[in-house]
Structures are given as C-alpha cells and as structure tokens.
Amino acid sequence: MKREFVLVRVYRFYRDGFREMKLGKTLWAIILIKLFIMFFILKLFFFPSFLGKFKSAPEKQEYVSGELIDRAIIP
Numbered sequence: 001m002k003r004e005f006v007l008v009r010v011y012r013f014y015r016d017g018f019r020e021m022k023l024g025k026t027l028w029a030i031i032l033i034k035l036f037i038m039f040f041i042l043k044l045f046f047f048p049s050f051l052g053k054f055k056s057a058p059e060k061q062e063y064v065s066g067e068l069i070d071r072a073i074i075p
Helices: 006-020 023-046 057-071
Strands: none
8 A cells, every 4th residue: 555645645535525615615705805905905094104205124124213213112
C-alpha cells in the first residue's frame, strides 16, 4: 500500500466535500462576499494611504518616526 502525501489527502478530502455540498456553496459565497467588502471596499473609504504622498523610502520613514514620536505618551 502506497502512502500518499498529507497535502494530497487533505486536498482530496476538501475536493470531495465541496462536490457534495448544496447549502455549503451558498454559505461560502456569502463568506467570500463579506470578506471582499471588509478588505477592499471598507479599505478604500476608511483607511486612506497617508504614505502615498511621499516618493522615497527615507521620506516615508521620517514621517512615520515623526508621527510615533509626536503621539508618544510622555510621562
């Protein structure tokens, strides 16, 4: 009896499981749509790129270090 790689067995397990699903495919579609909304749509509106205005890496580093120092809690 030939032993198969673990990854091959895991792949076959999930492949066969997804083939037999009815409700599961709909649930996976909903999950993927929610992830798309969370990571792509919300990022565009709520997380702007502050470093996009700088052209070089040293300028970005200077901005980030300045922000960290300015926002640090000084006892």
